[in-house]
Amino acid sequence: MSSNTTPILRATGLSAGYGGPDVVRDIDLELTTGSAPVGVVGPSGAGKSTIVRALVGRVRPTSGHATWHGRTVSRIGLRDKKAFRTQVRRVTQEGIADADARWTVDRVLGKALTDARKAGRPSGRTVEELLADVALEPRFAPRQIGTLSGGEKQRVALASALATRPDALLLDEPLTAVDPAMRGEVVRRLGEATSAQGTAVLLVTHDLELVERLCPTVHVLADGTFVTSGSLSQVLATATHPVVQELAEAAPQAVQRFR
């Protein structure tokens, strides 16, 4: 990728909060077409979700910028909002919370595919392929959303986001309800799907194992600022900040080898 490619999404010196003191400060981050997934890890309350909210325009920066193809996110007009929402998808731990509980998985994903086509973003995928991207078998297609487990709802939310072949996928603790044994497989398939369709991924999570599997680069957030960045192995091996040391100590066996 040439260095003058405009990033899909970029935070530059971004600070933001909720009316009181800023909860994130001076954040620099970018997602570029074809870039490898980027992780953000840090303790609860550090501001991870706030960064994602600022990137999608749900929280307005108090200083600095969030930009989408060079345009200030908080100033995207009504006319372009739909395109923004199709091209930049956020998936939270709520899973498919917006969908009617009586709708079937097939109907939810079918609608996502139709919406994508109407928005000029045909993915050329089928419901079965989307389900496979998140390691769900075809037998889930006729199931009503209200009958799914929390982890299954989270996987349907991911599949629905993939349906629009988004430029950027912002994942905020997307697999908390998926059991650890299955999480690795979902992430593997998700990594393949996003890489094949050129979707840039930002993964915000407590789960270092997920980051290790998906993200060659990770930023560590402590009390609203990035304190270190690099590969997870570099970050853990050179831990000097107390938050990084705490993360390293709490890390599962699979990532302890980096220490």
Ligand SMILES: Nc1ncnc2c1ncn2[C@@H]1O[C@H](COP(=O)(O)OP(=O)(O)OP(=O)(O)O)[C@@H](O)[C@H]1O
């Ligand atoms: N709507 C809100 N109004 C006021 N304060 C908020 C709001 N949402 C979050 N905060 C505060 O902002 C800070 C950062 O919250 P945020 O949700 O970004 O952290 P996080 O790192 O994602 O945490 P977690 O890992 O627990 O989800 C916290 O102190 C939180 O209490």
